[in-house]
Amino acid sequence: MIYVPSRMGQLNRRALLRQLQKLGVASRADLAKALGMSQPTAGKIVDELLELEVLEEVDMPATNQRETEAVVGENALRGRPGRQLRLNQSAAQILGIQLGVNETTVAGLSLGVPDRDEWHFTFPTGTSSSSSAKNWEQKLRASAEKIAGEKLLGVVLSVPGVVDESANRVLFSPNIHWTENADLAAIAKRIWNVPVLLVQEERALALGYQLTNPGSDDFLLVDFGEGVGGAIIVDGRPLAGTLPISGELGHTPVLGNHRKCGCGAVGCIETLVSTGGLLESFTAASRRKTKSWAELNAHISTNGIKPWLAQTLDAAAVAIASALNILGLRRVIITGSLTELPAAVMQHLATNIKAGSMWAKFGSVECLSAPRHRAAGLVAVGIDRLVVPEAAPKKMLAGKSFR
Ligand SMILES: [Zn+2]
Structure with a gap:
């Protein structure tokens, strides 16, 4: 039965x-x-x-x-x-995949909430050529051999860009355009033959933060890395609109910024405050050869926040404060690259977010830095949509009999 x-x-x-x-x-x-x-x-x-x-x-x-x-x-x-x-923490039941701009990481995840992200297998995502989907599938298949999949309920795949989660499609991906034409869910399904769910990467981070910080039910999460994006949790649930676009802070234009963005526009804040954007500005400001992230870190430790960096952080703070004012939120969680830099960076950002937000004038605006909990977010999605799906559970329960 x-x-x-x-x-x-x-x-x-x-x-x-x-x-x-x-x-x-x-x-x-x-x-x-x-x-x-x-x-x-x-x-x-x-x-x-x-x-x-x-x-x-x-x-x-x-x-x-x-x-x-x-x-x-x-x-x-x-x-x-x-x-x-x-x-159940004894066996991996969800295969988590994190498709990032530079790297794809894979981990077998149990249903227990992981304390921190640990990925078992990593390979370069591949950003340019038209054959990237094929290359990605080959490399993913190689990782399948290393991760036992007998008890998998499904695959949960985190992807950047504008993602239609209900249709399992990437609609627009400024930094990895090849994923727009690739059926990523079908690729994972060919390899593991279990249900596959696509999740927008910042949404995964927000759900992971919520799961690892019980009681956090209203916040804006902003993640800084190769790109910049956000996700919104209101009343304990991700903010859901009719279109799968929300939290796209990274593509807010900054007046006077003429850098071209992967989205096709000019001047997006992402081109200044992403890891690549910061290094470009740092290199230009120091008028020397290309600078590394470690050099930027050391530079800030020694010299504090120089004007070029202050301007970039101020622009990011304006975008974040605007979002808070519109949504009526007063808690911001910052994850990713900015949290790895000396504390002065987060302090500068937090001060300016507060200066621009209405809530700061009445109560308090909290601006917290946190580690990325993407694996926990993928587990949260897996529990909600694979273990207890909205619709009648079909395949996954088939064959299981009950007295
Ligand atoms: Zn853009």
Whole structure:
């Protein structure tokens, strides 16, 4: 018999998984209580998810005797068994792929929330030639041999640009145009033969930040790297418009900037504040041979924020403050290359974001730097759309029988 949970069952499942993501480890009783479900209802969902290997039971860690005794003692007091539940961390169930401008990285991910991004396999993405899709497929296939895929629920693929996630297509990619004409989902499907989901890369970062920082439900995330992009979480959900374009801060024009951007326009902020843009300005300002990122880092440590850098950061701050003012948000999370530079850079950026945002005049505007949690974001998408899909689960549950 194929198990197809009801709509209510789906909602309960999702709620239970979200709760477990938040708690990390919990007993059946903890989950029932936190969700306001009866113990039999929560217990039934837990049993189903254990059968599907989405959850696993864990004994108290034997290495930490004192803590074990404390928890067991507490459990005994409340009259519940000592076995706890968590999202299955024993096997890779989602294949995460991060297609970046320069590099593509691949990792087998379990459903447990990863503390930090760790990628198992890396190869150059390939940016120019028309045969790039074919090259990419070959290199991806080579990585498949190194990552066991027996238990994969699906592949979740992070891509830059304007991505129609529901149609699994890249519509526009200023820095990797070949992905616009390539069916990336079909390529991954040919290799692993499991469902494939495309996720816009900044959205993955925002979902990853949310998952690793429970309680963060309203923020703008801005990532700096080879490009500049953003993603917006409002009321705990990604901001969804009718068109798959949002958070495109990088393509806001800066007056007086004449650099050409990969999007076809002239003057985009991305051409100044991306890693390549910063190095171009640094090289021009020092009137010497091409400068490296390490040299830029050292230069800022020694000399502080020079006018050319201040102007670029001010322009980025204007774009970010505008976004905050329009969205009514007061928290910005900054990830990526700018957070790797001396702290003066983030300080300068934060000061100017605050100067330009209305919320700063009433309450507080928070501007935090954070590590990239893209793998966690891919797991979040996988749990939502592969483990508990919106539509009736088809292939993935086929063959699983329930009593
Ligand atoms: Zn642009």
